[in-house]
Amino acid sequence: MRIVKIKMFLIAAFAGAVMMSCQKDNLDPSSSADFNDVVLSAARYSVAEDSVTKKHCKGKLTELAEADIPAAVTAYIGTNYDGATLKFAGTDTQGNVVVGLTLADGTYKGLIFDSAGTFVKELSHYRKHAKLTEVAIADLPASVSAYVVANYTGAEMKRAGTNEAGEHFVMLSTAGAPVVLLFNADDTFNKVLEKTKGRGNKKFGHGHK
Known part of the structure; x- marks a missing residue:
């Protein structure tokens, strides 16, 4: 009887873990x-x-x-x-x-x-x-976050990354449309980047010419 209860407990725990995982994955499908x-x-x-x-x-x-x-x-x-x-x-x-x-x-x-x-x-x-390495919004340099707060009232910083040159790219969710800002290696603002139209999914090679 005890063995049965243990098995039932393990099954329930596994099912719960799967459900939590699925819910977590579905929190932000656009991430x-x-x-x-x-x-x-x-x-x-x-x-x-x-x-x-x-x-x-x-x-x-x-x-x-x-x-x-x-x-x-x-x-x-x-x-x-x-x-x-x-x-x-x-x-x-x-x-x-x-x-x-x-x-x-x-x-x-x-x-x-x-x-x-x-x-x-x-x-x-x-x-x-x-080549970008993703950076958590909380880990962005203070001056970068301060610039966004001062110049984009109400905007939410969604994703960010840094390249090998030390520049930061920050995507904002604004009332109009997503905006990507570029910051120099010294964390000063550089410019707003144009939105890329393509999805970057074309693969080249045999059979793809």
Whole structure:
């Protein structure tokens, strides 16, 4: 009888743990999507600010839809970076194409192509600025939190991350729409980042060209 009671207790405890886990997972279903938006904003910023982009590109980058990426660019990435995931693609006024990728091994790579889709060069500092480590809102530098409170009344800080350069990216939930703020390595405010339209989910490789 005692063995039966113990078994029943264990079953009940396991069921309770599963239910608690499911409830916890359902508390904020948009959580991972929110941070992905921060990552995409960092990718956009990284390709635009890289020294190679500034050297070769003319004018502001215009975001390029996945379906509009030149076939030659897609083929090059599929051949040389099998399994890579697109994070950002954009063109300048001369048609040069810049892309930000997350490779199959989890590392980051930025590439630039000319208007004909011919590979030009890898970006020099893309990885340093695009690779984000999530930071808990409570662990953000005091000056970053103070800036948000002073300049975005009523906004909620949803997710945040920092890159290898020490910059902070903070997503806010405002009355209008989500906003991503960039702070310099010294924790001073830099600028509001443009919202990335793409979801960064195109995979390159065999069968994806």
